[in-house]
Amino acid sequence: MPNQKILYITTEMYPYQEDTNMAAVVNKMALKMHNEGNDVRVFMPRFGQISERKFQLHEVIRLSGMNIIINDLDQPLIIKVASLPGERLQVYFIDNEEYFKRKQYYFEDDGTAFDDNDERAIFFARGVIETIKKLNWVPDVIHLNGWMTSFVPLYLKTYYESDSYFKDAKIILSLYNEKDAGFSKNVDEKLKFDNISGLKALDNPTFQNFVIESMEYVDMVVKGDEFLNEDLDKAFNETATPKSEYLDIDSINKLY
Structure with a gap:
C-alpha cells in the first residue's frame, strides 16, 4: 500500500556496510518501498567506518544540539x-564522538565487546525517537533491524509510554x-535510571536476549535471515x- 510513512531503524545498510545480509536486505526493502x-x-x-566524505554526510544543525542523559551523564x-x-x-545518522567515532562496531580488535555497548544502544534508541x-x-510503520534497535520498542513501551506520538505506529522486528x-x-x-526494570533479559543481559525480549513489545516479528x-x-x-517466516524482497509488501 503506497503513501505510507515508513521508518527503517537499522544498524547496517548497504553501501555503508557491505557483505552482510542485513545491510543488503535493508537497502532493498527501503528502496522498494x-x-x-x-x-x-x-x-x-x-559508525566510524562510514566515510563522511565518500558518502557526503552533513550535519543537520536544526536537529542536532539535544543532549541525551544516560545514567545521569549528558x-x-x-x-x-x-x-x-x-x-x-x-x-x-545518529552520531556522538564518545560512542561512535571508533572504527570498530561492537568489539575491540581482540574480540572483546566494548564495555559501553549498553550505553551506545540506549543513546541510539533515544536519539532516534527524539529526532x-x-x-x-x-511514521505509520517502524521496521527494526539489528540488535541495537531492540532498545527502541523497550523504550517506546516503557519510558515513552505516556507519549502518544508513536501510539498508532506498527512496529516490525526483523531477526538476524x-x-x-x-x-x-x-x-x-x-535502564533503572530511566525507570525501566523487570526485564527478563536482565537475568542474562546479552545482545540477543534483548532482541528476544523486544519480541514482546512489537506488533510483528519476521525472519530477516532465512535460517536463525x-x-x-x-x-x-x-x-x-x-x-512471518522469511520473505523475499518481492513479497516484503505483505508486512505493511
Whole structure:
C-alpha cells in the first residue's frame, strides 16, 4: 500500500556496510518501498567506518544540539544526513564522538565487546525517537533491524509510554544471526535510571536476549535471515507476537 510513512531503524545498510545480509536486505526493502510511492526514512548509527566524505554526510544543525542523559551523564546528540548514493532516499545518522567515532562496531580488535555497548544502544534508541519527534514526522510503520534497535520498542513501551506520538505506529522486528556478547557494565542500573526494570533479559543481559525480549513489545516479528540460530529460532517459534517466516524482497509488501 503506497503513501505510507515508513521508518527503517537499522544498524547496517548497504553501501555503508557491505557483505552482510542485513545491510543488503535493508537497502532493498527501503528502496522498494520508496520506489512504490511511500515516504521512507532510514536511521542508523554513524559508525566510524562510514566515510563522511565518500558518502557526503552533513550535519543537520536544526536537529542536532539535544543532549541525551544516560545514567545521569549528558551526551550530545549530533544528527547527520545523506542521500543514498544514486537515490532520492534520505538516511539519517545518529552520531556522538564518545560512542561512535571508533572504527570498530561492537568489539575491540581482540574480540572483546566494548564495555559501553549498553550505553551506545540506549543513546541510539533515544536519539532516534527524539529526532523523529523533532522532525514532526509521524511514521505509520517502524521496521527494526539489528540488535541495537531492540532498545527502541523497550523504550517506546516503557519510558515513552505516556507519549502518544508513536501510539498508532506498527512496529516490525526483523531477526538476524548477529555475533552475540554480554554487556560488561551494569545495564540494569542504566535502564533503572530511566525507570525501566523487570526485564527478563536482565537475568542474562546479552545482545540477543534483548532482541528476544523486544519480541514482546512489537506488533510483528519476521525472519530477516532465512535460517536463525537455535536460541533465536526457538524464541521466534514460541513468541505469541504475530510473526512471518522469511520473505523475499518481492513479497516484503505483505508486512505493511
